[in-house]
Amino acid sequence: EAGVTQSPTHLIKTRGQQATLRCSPISGHTSVYWYQQALGLGLQFLLWYDEGEERNRGNFPPRFSGRQFPNYSSELNVNALELEDSALYLCASTPFLGDTEAFFGQGTRLTVV
Amino acid sequence: GEDVEQSLFLSVREGDSSVINCTYTDSSSTYLYWYKQEPGAGLQLLTYIFSNMDMKQDQRLTVLLNKKDKHLSLRIADTQTGDSAIYFCAESMGGGADGLTFGKGTHLIIQP
Secondary structure, eight states: OOOOEEEOSEEEEOTTOOEEEEEEOOTTOOEEEEEEEETTTEEEEEEEEETTEEEEEOSOOTTEEEEEOTTSOEEEEEOSOOGGGOEEEEEEEESSTTOOOOEEOOOEEEEEO | OOOEEEOSEEEEETTSOEEEEEEEOOTTOOEEEEEEEOTTOOEEEEEEEETTOSEEEETTEEEEEETTTTEEEEEESSOOGGGOEEEEEEEEOSSOGGGOEEOOOEEEEEEO
């Protein structure tokens, strides 16, 4: 069974640009979560999608947004990139709404220069 | 607010046992997790324990929970070079993985 897959593995963008990160959950999982792992800050919850709806968002500005598609895959969009957005972005999925046993992808390393 | 604390580094000799400690502040935590992150990789769920349990053993891994002291530990028996990674403790009250609160991770360094 394939795990959570994320693309691209690495992404380099210039300040002010937009970045799009993609995630495919484990087959059968309906909930997708996005986390930011910035140096020195640990993992911070960003967004949660389930059945195409945004269920919750963390303490991040509106330029962090996303969506979930009918096949449960998800995109994270970051607009007006700032240097501090440089981080590892991790996607996780759970089998159903409200489950806490999360399975993580390998992440997308976003570097803003 | 919720907080999860871990030591930043732990150095052990290959073959010895590693004990990684974690303290948390939220007494209503229901689930406590240990994740492993190898260099350049995502997080791998190692094991978890419910708050009504004191201990859980899974092959070389032993999780101990002291709910009174809000202290969680992960013991890795016969530590191998492949165990070298960052280990994250996380707690949750349930209701979704958005409620996971992670520690900053402990770097486990293996000495030959």
